[in-house]
Amino acid sequence: MTEQEQLHQAIASLEEQRPILGDAVVDTTITALQEKLSQLDQPTQNHLATKTAQRKQVSILFANITGMATVADSLPDTNILNLMNLLWRRLDSAITNQDGMIDKHMGEAVMGLFGVPVAHEDDAERAIRAALQMRAALSDFISARTRTDDQLSQTELGHLRGLQIRIGINTGPVMLGRVGSSDEYTVIGDAVNVASRLEKTAPPGGILIAHDTYMLVHDRFNVEPLGLITIRGRSEPIQVYLVLGIKPRLFYASGRGVEGVETRMVGRDAELKMLQGMLQQAVKDRVGQILTISGDAGVGKSRLVHEFNNWVRALPYEVPVFKGRTYQQISQLPFSLIRDILATYFEIQDNDSPVVAEEKLVQGMAQFMGQQTDDVRLRANIIGQLIGLDLSTKVQSLGQTGEAPQLRAAAYEYLATLFEVIAEHNSAVLLFLEDLHWSDDASLDFIRYLAESCQKAPLLIIGVTRPQDGQQTGGGYRERPLPGTKIHLENLSKEESQQLVVEILQKLPEIPTDLSDLILLQAEGNPFYVEELIKVLIEDGVIIAGQEQWQLRRNQLTEVRVPPNITSVLQGRLDRLTNMERLTLQRASVVGRVFWDTAVFQMNLAADEPLTHNQTRTALQALEKREMIFRRQSSGFAGTNAYVFKHAILHQVTYESVLLRARPIYHKQVADWLAQQSGERISEYAGTIAEHYELAEEKSTAAELYEMAGQRSQDTFNLEMATIYFCRSLALLTDMSHYALWQLRLQED
Structure with missing residues (x-):
């Protein structure tokens, strides 16, 4: 259920306990809850009312009632409408009771969203609990109707008993926004298509989940692997699982750690x-x-x-x-x-x-x-x-x-x-x-x-x-x-984090420096992040986890995506920000993990719904108070304040939430600001500015600046970086004569 619904339920529960808690306690508590309710109503309405589209991780549920057409054919129109209304009221409640949102009804099917409008750390778990409740609600509904409805014939009762529900659940990134002439708020993306396909594949009475959802909940539910299925539009099949039920409550989640590896506690x-x-x-x-x-x-x-x-x-x-x-x-x-x-x-x-x-x-x-x-x-x-x-x-x-x-x-x-x-x-x-x-x-x-x-x-x-x-x-x-x-508890030191990496990767014959550096750079001393990043490397086939010995596909070791578990935790924090704070943080993430307030001032002023300097300053102060960003002692540019995201992964998750179509615009604004600020010292920042122009799809300007960055690196005897910058410049060049000259220069170097 939504937080507002939780508060309503809490108020109702307090009223029930009035005889034991007393009027004074109940009235005081209810007053506080009602104040909280009024505060929450406005942000939630803002999330839904905003015209700004969003990118975020969401759990999508599709459910379809099989056998409804047969029941509809055997009953009068009025009866079937009443029956369906009563049934959907129960099934919809199962979704909303777990803080889900009803996206739409489609005849005999419903689509529910978890993580909309506000994300929670356990949205995937909530979706599966809702599915289990929907299945139970359908069974209870059929039992109640067949016991009490004496107007139905035996044939009609038989058709009613034949009703079953199929459910598919998937978790992944989607775009949220308002579409169509009706201005309907909905989600779009591959994750939605996968959830729909899972529902169609599920057996009657079955709940199917995809692998990404399974990785978020496998310590909370018993499941049965069903193998691979193909999805139209996807080159690779996906692993699916049948949900069997809820595991007994655990105090320490068994899903923590990496499967098949026992590790000692490090640094505590x-x-x-x-x-x-x-x-x-x-x-x-x-x-x-x-x-x-x-x-x-x-x-x-x-x-x-x-x-x-x-x-x-x-x-x-x-x-x-x-x-x-x-x-x-x-x-x-x-x-x-x-x-x-x-x-x-x-x-x-x-x-x-x-x-x-x-x-x-x-x-x-x-x-x-x-x-x-x-x-x-x-x-x-x-x-x-x-x-x-x-x-x-x-x-x-x-x-x-x-x-x-x-x-x-x-x-x-x-x-x-x-x-x-x-x-x-x-x-x-x-x-x-x-x-x-x-x-x-x-x-x-x-x-x-x-x-x-x-x-x-x-x-x-x-x-x-x-x-x-x-x-x-x-x-x-x-x-x-x-x-x-x-x-x-503070984050682990670099040495302790390295020890944890060695513990988890104990089955690798050797741990290359580039592998450990990739993990340590992202995790920044957080043990859970270390574990989840290694899990993602295993899932993506970079590390092959055998029974006795593991293997590393070093040629695939380039970068590591943010694990869904970590995205869930951080996205929950992002969604609890005010709209002004969230937009400010998103635009700051385009600048980089380190960013400057005056750059964000300009980006916010240039937005379709601009924010003033005072509004941006207030947002930055709030984000600093929430310890999502910190102000740096030195700025690098006169008249500006520099900030840094608390964690590299927080920066990455925030950036991933920025709409794809908006990113080139923002990167162009950042590149122009950096070029203006650096002035005669532009060669010092040429590599960074070039990267922003490249992401802004300004290829020729980016190529020139990569060339400048390469020349500066060469002048300072950093030949490795010089080669990287020259190669990036070459990749963007469209002038073949210029391209040939640069090829010759690289060969000479």
């Missing part, structure tokens, strides 16, 4: 020793501890926690481990993190009935609190009601009444007592909290209460979060971070 020994020391102190002194680990996405927070958890499991004494994760989709739901902690430990599934969920919670608590008694059941029911298991009638039937604040306080006390009892009967208790940056206020409030209550119990609470940039938080953690010790 000091932090691991700190965690070990804190647990040992908790065990020895019987005291509570709380620690927060922060760091950018992919920097290794989860891997550190995973290695610490492995160390704990190898201890000679038992330490119960509770784990909870916050999800962006439910970041506004009160106590969603606490619910996940208990659901994970006591194996309460999302589709468990209230009766089953209650029994799992009661039995789980009883194993720590003693035999099942009315008191344990009462405690479990009050806790269950707090976390949204809808056990209010159970609470009342057990004779527990009172005002909401008293019930809420009782739930806090019972939960804290549960952890204290577990700690008393064990050497220590561990509580891992992942993705606190998405956490709701109520969950964080309880965690603070728990830490305060268990100061004299060996409970070690470890939270994991990202630095807050004002874009990606449920609100609570940014405003009131948890107390206790803080660890911030």
Whole structure:
């Protein structure tokens, strides 16, 4: 569901919990949510209303109901229209509930988009969850109609039971914009065609996904490889997979790392020793501890926690481990993190009935609190009601009444007592909290209460979060971070990154310098980026991953594309920018990873919808505050400020989002600006200016400047670069006599 829909759902959920949370809490929270809702409505409308087309990675879902024509032929027109409206209402809800957008209906088919208008890190996962829900919704719809509709004949019921759904999902770059006389907002691109072909290939009742989608979700869903299929317009066939179902929830994603390679953790020994020391102190002194680990996405927070958890499991004494994760989709739901902690430990599934969920919670608590008694059941029911298991009638039937604040306080006390009892009967208790940056206020409030209550119990609470940039938080953690010790993980050093590359590529007979340099230059010390870049090299056939030994096709080692996983993370950040910030960042990316404010001023002023200097300056300040760019101490050009993108891949993803048709225009503007700024020193910047003119399709000007850059490199005895520039100049020349002279000169050199 969209973030707005999440807020609406959160408001509805709060109303349901008013009896236990109380009017004061509910009214205050709902007011805050409604303010947030009003703030969000405008940006989303801006995304859809803007006339500016966009390039971005999107997950596309095509679904088709088979057998609908037979049903339509056997029913009166009015009946079939009512039937289809009821059915599509359910199927469409499955898409929108996962934050998807209905692109269009086409008779018996629907096209849904995930990542539009705003991208999320898990759009591919949301698309598959929507597909599974659509399949279940169709089954439930058929069951309900065949049970209750006494106006249908046996033949008509048989036709209705024959309805099945085929679904195809693909993820890839598309162009978004408004097309046609109706000004319809839609997507165009090869990725759309592939998704449509997958739907037509899928078996009835089947969900097919392409390889790019599989690589984003293979640690979350069970799939069956179905081999290769051909797609019209594509020279190479694509691998497809049949989705079988959802994998059990995992705290540490098994999809991390490179398949077939076991690697040691690199560069986090000091932090691991700190965690070990804190647990040992908790065990020895019987005291509570709380620690927060922060760091950018992919920097290794989860891997550190995973290695610490492995160390704990190898201890000679038992330490119960509770784990909870916050999800962006439910970041506004009160106590969603606490619910996940208990659901994970006591194996309460999302589709468990209230009766089953209650029994799992009661039995789980009883194993720590003693035999099942009315008191344990009462405690479990009050806790269950707090976390949204809808056990209010159970609470009342057990004779527990009172005002909401008293019930809420009782739930806090019972939960804290549960952890204290577990700690008393064990050497220590561990509580891992992942993705606190998405956490709701109520969950964080309880965690603070728990830490305060268990100061004299060996409970070690470890939270994991990202630095807050004002874009990606449920609100609570940014405003009131948890107390206790803080660890911030920085990127790995060059030496540590090199060690990680050697670990992952251990099956290569040798690792050429150009291979490791290519990976290190792109990853810039981020372990996740290192892993994903190597995965892409394997997928693209540059590295052949054999069982015992790997091979490198060195002649194909030129550049590496941005992995879809990394694109998803960074695109989510780009889409949460304001329109002014996004356009400014996109135009800055055309200048280069290092760019100058006055160049962006000119580009923004020359745009179809111009931005003033003040607007651009405000956008740059906001981007700097979000730590997407940083100002450099020196500029190189008088009267300008130089900035640098925080990460090379962020720069690349931003540039890839710039429309293809707009790039030549922007590159021409940048080239003209650089030529003007460099003045008499143009030869120093000739290579860079030439590249911009080449991308602007100004070939003759680019050739002249490459020649100038080659001459300067030759004069400074950099013969390798001189040869490169002269060759690039030759490739652009159309004057054959000039071409022949340059060929002779190269041979002489």
